[in-house]
Amino acid sequence: ETRLAEYEKSLVNTKELKELRKVRNFHQAMTRGLYLGLVTAAAQYVLGGRVLRDRLPAKPDHAHLKSVVEKYGTVAPSAEAARELKYDGQFTFDKETDVYYSGTVHEEAQPAHLRIKDFALCYGECAERYHNPCVRFCPASVYELTTEESTGQRVLKVNFSNCLHCKTCDIKDPFENIQWVPPEGGGGPKYTVM
Template sequence: VSIGQLVSLDYSDPFLDPHREFQKMKMHPLISALLKDGKMLQYGAKSVPVSGYYSVPRLVFDGALIIGDSASLFNGMMIKGINLAMRSGMAAAEAIFECLINDDFSIDRLEKYSQKLSKTKEMKGLYRTRNFHQAMEKGLYFGMMTAGLQHILGGSIFGMRLKSAPDHTHLKTVKEFYGRENVTDHEKGDIKYDGSLTFDKETDIYYSGATHEEDQPPHLHIRDYDICYTRCTEEYQNPCVRFCPAQVYEMEIDEATGKREMRLNFSNCVHCKTCDIKDPYENITWVAPEGGGGPKYNIM
């Protein structure tokens, strides 16, 4: 049995923890019945490029092209991307074959990949749902109504391209969301993990198979630590410790001095890039690690 949950990163609750929400979902009677007496085999997390057609970048360059998730080829309305990944791979293979025959990998020759892909039913389907994610930012009811209209009108909402804002801009401060700064654990949604149906992040990370060379340069860069200790603590109470599904970020307090220190457990990282996307100050940057380190997804 494979089970997962998709959490839109345009949420506004600073205490929302996607990993915790997944554990809570498993506690639902319908889900827990499926998982009863089961054993966890693997855990993973990743960001999904749900922005759709309007977030697709230029696909070809001299000597290179982009396919699949890297090109934001994901249909958010259908929650489906494997078909686009496969189709883009097939179109890329055909274009590269022509390049090999002609010994020409210029952008003009590779442009045939973009042309082939644009004519596929999968890409046309992505175009039809081009305003879905933007509409859902306005709320469930407006989003569902708009989704129905765009399906009827071929993706056009009265000729409009709906506006969208970066996910991190939707996050509200603790005071904005709760009306006060002191919030109870119950209000935050905290739960106790039983180790059989629900698991804490440390346990789940073990089952992701995440490994990195311990002496390599950290691939997670915090631009300004002072923001972590001051503004982010005061306004958001450090949401990175919650939105990270791998407990990479830990805010520790020295008992003797009371001084805060951000600890980075970068070897835990499963390369979901949530921190790069959701940090309210855009203070975190993810870069590719050395040596291909990361999770080992062999059955997912």
């Protein structure tokens, strides 16, 4: 704890901390919607990071996720209601193509850096209430729901090698059931082809 206190003390009068203070309430401002959020964030930046108070309260990002029933009014929304995206291959790409363009490389023999604490939660409450949002919010198709041919059961497949290390799954999972840990070997995206 003393090392952290020393680190904080060394940051107090730096240019970096002054810059960070101006944008410290950005996340909180954006909870009001895009347009009001941008106006609030701009005002905070101009005023040095404060508007009404120094530090605004914030809820974790996963707390803003609506259940399927809250969002669509039904347990089984149609594909049209769920607005499944179409990709043109020129300006918009599917997730797998985006992973390719990111230049992501991983050591194949390294330990898993994504841990699902309780798969039963994924197949139970998470599937019922949210229809497994990890399949949709992951920008790299790391999480994939497949159906086992022999049993007909849904299986959550984790494609570790697709991971971009963005930590979206750690932040957005409504049950905090996914744990992201730094991978070994310095693997990940290179972003040279983008």
